[in-house]
Amino acid sequence: MVGAEHFLLLSAVLFALGAAGVVIRRNVIVMFMSIELMLNAANLAFVAFAQRLGNIDGQTMVFFVMTVAAAEAAVGLAVFLALFRTRETLNVDEIGLLKG
Amino acid sequence: MSEIAFYLLAGATVAAASGVLFLRNPVHCALSLVMALFLIAVGYIALDAHLVAALQIIVYAGAVMVLFLFVIMLLNLQPDPAEAAHPLLKLGAAGAAIAFAAIVWTVVRDWSAAAPPPATLAADFGTTVVVSRNLFTEHMVAFELTSLLLLVSVVGAVVLARRDRD
Numbered sequence: 001m002v003g004a005e006h007f008l009l010l011s012a013v014l015f016a017l018g019a020a021g022v023v024i025r026r027n028v029i030v031m032f033m034s035i036e037l038m039l040n041a042a043n044l045a046f047v048a049f050a051q052r053l054g055n056i057d058g059q060t061m062v063f064f065v066m067t068v069a070a071a072e073a074a075v076g077l078a079v080f081l082a083l084f085r086t087r088e089t090l091n092v093d094e095i096g097l098l099k100g
Numbered sequence: 101m102s103e104i105a106f107y108l109l110a111g112a113t114v115a116a117a118s119g120v121l122f123l124r125n126p127v128h129c130a131l132s133l134v135m136a137l138f139l140i141a142v143g144y145i146a147l148d149a150h151l152v153a154a155l156q157i158i159v160y161a162g163a164v165m166v167l168f169l170f171v172i173m174l175l176n177l178q179p180d181p182a183e184a185a186h187p188l189l190k191l192g193a194a195g196a197a198i199a200f201a202a203i204v205w206t207v208v209r210d211w212s213a214a215a216p217p218p219a220t221l222a223a224d225f226g227t228t229v230v231v232s233r234n235l236f237t238e239h240m241v242a243f244e245l246t247s248l249l250l251l252v253s254v255v256g257a258v259v260l261a262r263r264d265r266d
Contacts, residue, residue, distance in 0.1 A: 002106040005212045007143055010110045012204035014117050014136075016197035021121045023193040024185040029172060033120050033133050036164070040140050043152075051147040051226075054219025056234045059226060062152050063235060066159055067246040071253035073164050077171045078260035084175050085263075 004052035008045055015041035028083075028090045032076055039069045101146040109146075113139040124179040126172045130165060137161045148226040 014037060021034030043062045050058025084090055116139060119132025137160045144153035185193075224230050235243055 002101045002103055002146075003212075003218060004147070005208050006106055006110070007147060008208045009201075009205055010113065010143070012201045012208075013110075013114055014140075016200045017114070017117045017121060019200065020193040020197040023196075024121065024190050026185060027126060027177070029126055029168065029177065030120065030129050033129055033168065036160075037117055037120060037133065037136065040137060040160070043156075044140055044143060047144055047147045047149045047152060050149065051221070052215070052218055054221055054225070056225065056230055057238070059149050059152050059231050060234050060239055062149075063155070064239075064242060064246060066155065067249060070159065070164055071249050073167055074253045074257040075260065077167060078257040080171065081174070081261045090175070090177065 004048040007048040011041045011044040011048065014038075014044065026091050026093055028080055028092055028095075029077075031092070032073070032080075036069060036073070039065055106146070109139060109142055113143070126177045126179070127169065130168050130172060133168075134161050134165045137165065148221060150226050151228045151231050152226070 018034045018036075018038035018041060021037065022031050025031050025034065043065050046058040046061050046065070048058075050056060080090060083095065087095060089095065113136055116132050116136035120129045120136070123129050123132055137156060141153040141156040141161075144150075144156060222230075
């Protein structure tokens with residue numbers, strides 16, 4: 001029988017993949033997608049705990065995470081548009097303006 | 101959900117998520133992520149979260165990922181052959197990912213042994229009525245604040261993406 005524990009482990013693997021993606025990819029948009037993957041892994045953990053503990057709050061929390069993800073995507077992609085317009089690149093290694 | 105169905109689902113989800121990491125073309129990455137989001141929605145259905153599953157497909161796969169694809173196509177991003185992290189960085193990322201998954205596995209195993217037995221769920225658990233009632237009563241303030249968050253982010257996105265700023 002598959003329980004919430006299985007889904008928690010799947011969520012951990014997805015989060016680890018997302019975190020690794022942020023580290024190894026150099027394209028900011030792909031890094032952003034990896035962050036979305038991590039947020040989704042957290043959502044999956046919320047839903048798994050909600051089902052296991054019989055508490056609907058976990059599912060409600062997913063709405064807030066989705067809202068934050070949507071807001072983040074809107075602002076982040078606008079930043080990348082402005083960045084690409086001035087620097088002509090989306091490679092993080094070439095964007096070092098704030099580096100001390 | 102049977103064991104076989106879960107492992108098929110988990111394997112497909114991990115494969116789709118790996119596509120985000122390892123595909124060169126950003127459009128392929130985005131489509132791979134859409135696939136992963138759909139498969140996660142299937143997981144939500146297996147966990148009695150029907151409304152969340154529907155919203156996952158409508159909001160994430162439908163709206164957020166379309167925004168990603170629009171921006172990728174607007175910038176006309178090409179697969180960058182030079183894009184490669186330092187090999188040491190790759191090794192570190194793989195090690196950290198495996199370590200994280202192993203730690204969570206240990207924690208979940210211990211928690212599972214000590215936690216109360218799975219709750220018997222009401223027949224309407226996860227339906228629109230139940231989730232909405234929880235959202236609009238217990239989490240009313242937070243819900244209203246998200247509207248402010250969305251307003252600020254929309255205004256911020258418009259200001260940032262505007263071409264002339266004089």
